[in-house]
Amino acid sequence: MSSAAIPITTAEIVAARPSKNAVDPRRPYAFFVEPEATALGSIEDVATIFLTNRECPYRCLMCDLWKNTTDDAVPPGAIPEQIDYALARLPNATHVKLYNSGNFFDAKAIPPGDHAAIADRVRGFSTVIVENHPQLCTDACARFRDRLGMSLEVALGLETVHPRVLPALNKQMTLADFDRAVHLLLRDRIAVRAFILLRPPTLDEDEGVQWALRSIEHCFALGVGCCAVIPTRAGNGIMERLERDGLFAPPRLDSLERVLEAGLRLGRGRVLVDLWDVEKLASCPRCGPPRMERLRSMNLTQRVAPSIACDCGT
Numbered sequence: 001m002s003s004a005a006i007p008i009t010t011a012e013i014v015a016a017r018p019s020k021n022a023v024d025p026r027r028p029y030a031f032f033v034e035p036e037a038t039a040l041g042s043i044e045d046v047a048t049i050f051l052t053n054r055e056c057p058y059r060c061l062m063c064d065l066w067k068n069t070t071d072d073a074v075p076p077g078a079i080p081e082q083i084d085y086a087l088a089r090l091p092n093a094t095h096v097k098l099y100n101s102g103n104f105f106d107a108k109a110i111p112p113g114d115h116a117a118i119a120d121r122v123r124g125f126s127t128v129i130v131e132n133h134p135q136l137c138t139d140a141c142a143r144f145r146d147r148l149g150m151s152l153e154v155a156l157g158l159e160t161v162h163p164r165v166l167p168a169l170n171k172q173m174t175l176a177d178f179d180r181a182v183h184l185l186l187r188d189r190i191a192v193r194a195f196i197l198l199r200p201p202t203l204d205e206d207e208g209v210q211w212a213l214r215s216i217e218h219c220f221a222l223g224v225g226c227c228a229v230i231p232t233r234a235g236n237g238i239m240e241r242l243e244r245d246g247l248f249a250p251p252r253l254d255s256l257e258r259v260l261e262a263g264l265r266l267g268r269g270r271v272l273v274d275l276w277d278v279e280k281l282a283s284c285p286r287c288g289p290p291r292m293e294r295l296r297s298m299n300l301t302q303r304v305a306p307s308i309a310c311d312c313g314t
């Protein structure tokens with residue numbers, strides 16, 4: 001694959017978008033509880049609340065999270081209200097993810113005036129996990145952790161350490177920005193997880209696997225505790241254009257398997273693969289379901305399970 005048509009501008013990315021979904025600023029747009037492997041090796045329930053809030057100001061090439069966001073800032077009190085709404089309907093869990101399709105420490109997304117009310121609502125959990133752009137990691141993270149009085153984990157999108165692809169993602173972040181954010185968070189005793197893309201645009205299948213693994217290794221060398229690998233997907237308009245132009249193809253299921261297997265074998269920290277929409281990659285009716293189940297099980301046990309043979313070539 002070539003990088004001839006990259007870079008693509010912010011204006012092109014925005015112009016290619018389909019319309020957003022209708023969202024209610026007083027309701028989270030999704031919430032559920034699911035088990036996850038902990039840093040200590042146990043499996044514990046994690047509540048994930050997808051908060052509705054103002055769209056992230058970054059316009060990454062592969063991002064489709066803006067679909068469930070508002071154009072304008074949500075009113076003060078709306079975020080705590082959303083958390084109340086979700087917690088009243090969710091079963092008990094030990095940890096909570098407050099994911100906001102953007103950056104928790106973006107004052108226009110999550111009003112800082114709501115931090116105290118948010119902390120009050122999640123104090124019964126052992127860990128709070130939020131997502132944030134590396135450039136928005138400041139002392140505000142430690143202040144929020146102090147307010148919580150419990151473990152805070154910040155999820156950062158590294159995406160890739162590939163020196164040509166990372167700038168092409170329009171994330172407006174250098175590898176040095178990412179490293180600085182990780183150092184700052186760890187200094188403040190805030191755990192870090194990283195999102196890593198499997199096969200971002202312009203990489204072929206093997207390069208996709210190799211660079212995902214290099215990215216995982218980079219994260220663990222910095223002290224990141226958990227790497228979550230996300231199969232790059234189309235769905236935001238511009239990615240479909242890249243697909244048509246031969247500059248992007250989603251990864252195959254066996255690439256996701258290879259990355260999880262090799263990542264776990266490093267033994268440096270947790271490696272998880274994102275199984276949202278994995279059915280699209282697991283198209284073979286014979287091996288698809290058991291291979292998805294194997295990935296689910298490896299996510300939880302953090303151990304490599306015997307592989308599942310099939311002649312379908314996926």
Ligand code: SF4
Pocket residue numbers: 056057058059060063064065066101102103133157171
């Ligand atoms: S920083 Fe995250 S939420 Fe914002 S555009 Fe990039 S991928 Fe999407």
Ligand SMILES: [Zn+2]
Pocket residue numbers: 284285286287288310311312313314
């Ligand atoms: Zn098969």
